[in-house]
Each structure stands twice: as structure tokens, then as C-alpha cells.
Amino acid sequence: MRKILVGVKRVIDYNVRIRVKPDGTGVVTDGVKMSINPFDEIALEEALRMRERGEAAEIIAVCIGPDDAQQQLRTALAMGADRAILVKHDGPVDPLVAARTLHAIAQKESPALVIVGKQAIDDDAAQTGPMLAALWDRPQATFASKVEFKGETLVVTREVDAGLETDEVDLPAVITADLRLNEPRYVKLPDIMKAKKKPLDVTDLASLGVDAGSPAQVVRWEPPAQRQKGVMVKDAAELVDMLKKKGLI
């Protein structure tokens, strides 16, 4: 029966206002709430629904991160993942390193499907899914807004710039979840209690044979240029007048 691997990234919660450190070495993370990347939550929810429909048997949540990332994996287990793997790593995770890690785990676990978020809301890279698919030499269906099994293939609707594209991919495959794929469930208290008893294995990059090094390094962080607050107009006539004067209409 099918296994599904879900990538879960630990990121600064989407409600937190991001502040760049004055010394330009990163963003402020002290005392800041951390959460599962919202797109990865959608990825996990989709896997859970597949299991509930009898299309999959086991869901494994994987996170690459520090010890504290066990919190996010416990949340994933509380949502319904069957087991979790923490790949210990401190510091930023380059998407290629993440893809190599997921590839190493995919080779061990032989999942029918790997689902990850289309992007993480911290680095906004949107690379891990396609990179994993490349290394694994398997299909990718990115920006998925609908996923349906048709025998041993998947029919995936993708949100592309032109509209909605439908592709068919053979299993095993990599899917990246877009916003409108589903609405993730809320975790209930009894599920949090149950999650404490579920297996959570801890490993690290070296044990998986993955080198954490990357030829690309962030050397400086800075806040973006701010737009100045403009003027308020009192009515439609004044607005149109101003736009005409500026030559904008």
C-alpha cells in the first residue's frame, strides 16, 4: 500500500512581522513564534485526505531543522501523520540540500508520492519539489490545486500564469501544494496527546550522506525600500483630476 512522504519546514509564523537585524546578519528570530510553513500544512492535509479515502496507507512527515523542530513534527503528527523524521541541522537549509535529503529518505522509504509546499514563506525559493523530482528522476506537478488518482497515475490541476493546467503523472511523483488545494484541519487536544506516542526518529545530514555545504551564501540582509505614504483625496472628481494631471489616465 502506498506511502506518502511530506516535507515540513519550520518557519517564522506567517503572522509575525519580519524585522531585519540592524547588523544585517539576518532577521530577528529571538522569542519569535515558529510554525509549519503554511504550504507544507496544505501538503500534509492533502496526504491525510488521501489516506482517509483509502488511497494511501502511511504518511511520514520529514523536517530538516534544529532540535526545536520536533515541535513542528509533533504538530504534523497531531494533524494525523503516522510517523516523523527529524533531520537535524542548525542554520538555514538550502533547497538543494533539502532536496538531496528528501531524495535520500525517498530511496529508503520508497514512497508512491512526495508532497511538499510550493514554496516556503521564509526564503520564498520554491525549489525543493522540482529539485527533488530531478534528483529522483521522477515526475513533478507543481502549484497543484487538485490531485486525483487514476489507477497508478495522478491527474493534477496546476495553477499556472495562464490559468489552470492539467497534467498526468506516473507514480512515484512529486507534488507541490498551492493555496487552493485544500484547507488544513485544526489540531484537536486529544490528537495532541495521541501525537506524543507516535514515532519520531532523529537523524542528521551526515547519516544520510548529504553535504550541507552550498556554493551560494547570503552575505547581507537589509530591509526593503519603503514606499512613502501618499495623499488622501476627498472624492472621485479630485482623484480623476489628479490622475489626469499626472498623465496616468
Add this chain to the structure above:
Amino acid sequence: MNKVLVIAEHAGGSLNPATAKCVTCAASVPDAEVTVAVFAADGAGVAAQAAALKGVAKVLLVENAANAQPLAAVLAPQVVKVAAGHGYVFGPSTTFGRDLMPRVAALLGVPQLSDVMAVESATRFKRPVYAGNAITTVEVAPGSVIACTVRVASYESAPAGGNATVEKLAVDVPLPSHTRFVTVSAAKSDRPDLQTAPRVVSGGRALGSAENFEIIYRLAAKLNAGVGASRAAVDAGYAPNEMQVGQTGKIIAPELYVAIGISGAIQHVTGIKDARTIVAINKDPEAPIFEIADIGLVGDLFTLLPEIERLI
């Protein structure tokens, strides 16, 4: 000479305007020699359009029936073959590029820089993170192929006036059959393309229904503007997904952006920050959109829009 390969995006025989913006970014690499690669089933027309862009030294045309649709799994091995000898591989940060380029980078065994907004030197690039709330400068070690997607909103289109040679190339590499294109449902419209239109009118949750969204289309038609929507409006089904503007939708930089009934959530503002002039119409004077708007008007959009339409 720094050889930069730009992967062309195209559909229906037309070069996507994002490619011309990519060429501008590619040409800003010091000492750049820009080659555009066109992968198509029948791409002579697209190749000719690419060859006419100023700053392009050469166009490589790879024709193959398998390239009729832009499937990343099919294109990536061909791109890798063509990229041999190039120090840089660039693609647009559209869904086409965001799908394809990481697959290419992984096959090349190199990291990718997403959404490049400035080339600081041959090895140093700027890119936004955290929905544009921080800008990072990334340094790539010498000797590594540099794979990028280009944040097209940060660049002007390369002008016409080029006269590059077009060279046909046969790429012999096994292509997978595990990924098959079925269909794409693109709404046909005569409106200017959202990503490149000089004027854009967007509607938000306050529109209240798909029927009410008609007044956005009407104003847009009057202004000859593209039409956008906030995530809330798309989630609610008032507008189709391809209209979504923001961190997870399209990032645009029109001359004029008119936000109607849009509160201005951070993820939406990320998509419009580079607009020359932002106009906001909202009934809530406290809406965050007014913090970044150049011109703000507080009031009921259903009263104001017909008035504005009449006045222009």
C-alpha cells in the same frame, strides 16, 4: 566573456514578455554574452522574436515534437545539454520558470537563486525573501554555474533593434514519458496581460461576488488596464486564480495600480510594491493599503466607481 543562457518562455507562437525582461537582467551581468534558447515543437517565429531583442547575441532553437508543451521534466534534460559551456542559466520567475529552473539547477548540481532583482557583480545578486520584507545579497563561489530565476517586475523589457543569428540545434538526450500534458484552460480575453500591462485595476474581498466584480472589468476596460485580484477575492471565487496578485500570485510593476476594496495584506502588497503609482479605494480609512498608496480615497466603491467611470 560571461556566457549567459536565457530560457525563453512562449505560448501560441508568441514570445512571453517575461523573456525580454530576463534578457535585460542577463545583459546586466558584467561582460555578458546573452544567448536565448527556444524549446518548441515549431519555434521559428518565437526564435525570430527573440533574435530581435537588443542585447541578444545568439538564439538557439531546439525543435522537437515533445516540446509542444512546456513540461519541466521534458525540457530540463535538454536545457542542461544546451547549457554546457555557459556560466549562467536564467529563466523568468513566472510559473514556467519556477517550475523548470529548479529542475535544471538540480540536474546541474548547483543551487538556484530565485527572483533575482539586481545583479551586483558577476557573482553577487540581490533577491527578496520573507515576502519582500527583507532583501538578501547572495554571493556564489567562483566556478559554480549560476542558475537564476529573474524577478521580472524588477526589470524593463529589452527593446527591439537586435539582430541576432538563429541557430538550429538538435539535442540528443532521452526524454521521459512519465509526465503528460492534458490541457490548459486559459480564459480568453482581450484585456492587456496582467504581468506587463502599464495599468492594472484590482478588486478585493469587498466586491462581495463574482457578479459585482464586473465593475472592476468595466473600469479596467475604460482605462485599457489589466485586471488583478487579491487572494481573498480569488479564494472566494470572485475572480480566477490567474488574476491573483501577491507573494503567491503575480508580482507586477505597472505605471498605475488601482486597488479597489483591497485591505492591503502584506502578501498582497509584496506583489505591487514596484508599481509607479498606487491608488487605493477602500471604505475603511484604517486599511493598511493606505500606508503604501500614493493616492487614497475613502468611500463606498459601488458609489465611487460609476462616478470615476463617468469622469474619465
